[in-house]
Amino acid sequence: MxxxxxxxxxxxxxxxxxxxxxxxxxxxxxWNLAAFLIVVVGTLGATLVQARTQVFLHAFKMFPWVFMPPRLDTQEMIKHIVEWSHLSRKEGLLGLETLSEEEPDPFVRKGLQLLVDGAEPQALRQILEADLDNREAFDVQGAKVFESMGIYSPTLGIIGAVMGLMAVMQNLADPAKLGHGIAAAFVATIYGVALANLFFLPVANKLKGVVQARVSYQTMLLEGLISIAEGENPRNIENKLSGFIQG
Structure with missing residues (x-):
């Protein structure tokens, strides 16, 4: 959490x-229903026009990461990689087959399976980097959905304020309604600016941070798997990967 x-x-x-x-x-x-409809529904509509269906749905699948980011234990993974290295030197790369079948993480499972299949280090790098790059691009697009909402909502807030002031101008003959009407007009601006700066943009940046952390984690994993494929000494692998530990 x-x-x-x-x-x-x-x-x-x-x-x-x-x-x-x-x-x-x-x-x-x-609270103003008209302002809510203009800002929130309008922002959602603008975002739907911009985003592809898959990206929009993926953005909301990613949203829980703001509160419960994926668990990325770099030190624990380095221990596993060193263990895999010892096992491969003792039993050969085929000794990793059982581990690959039991691995829940698709990226790790694919990497181990490539090792078992005897993929050359260069081929292993190309395949896993392609997976990593595609996943990163898709995740960043998902984060940018919230970033777009943060861009659109203040503008929709201004539109809501202008529309509210237009309604006020129609009641100039009734001074009793002017104060309430002007206050209600600016509620839309509050909605738009507050949602952008206190929710949409922070959420987008938090998701981008999570994506970057996962990319760093998977890059470390990729380097470890390639080192195993190249037959490096387990101690050297551990020393090389320790540079990925942050904090």
Missing amino acids: DILSMVGILLGLVAILGGAVAKGSSLDAL
């Missing part, structure tokens, strides 16, 4: 709601 994400969202809500109360406004003043 990523506690920082939970705390960040809560602090954002406290900032907006607490700030409104501190300024003498009521929480009811922050």
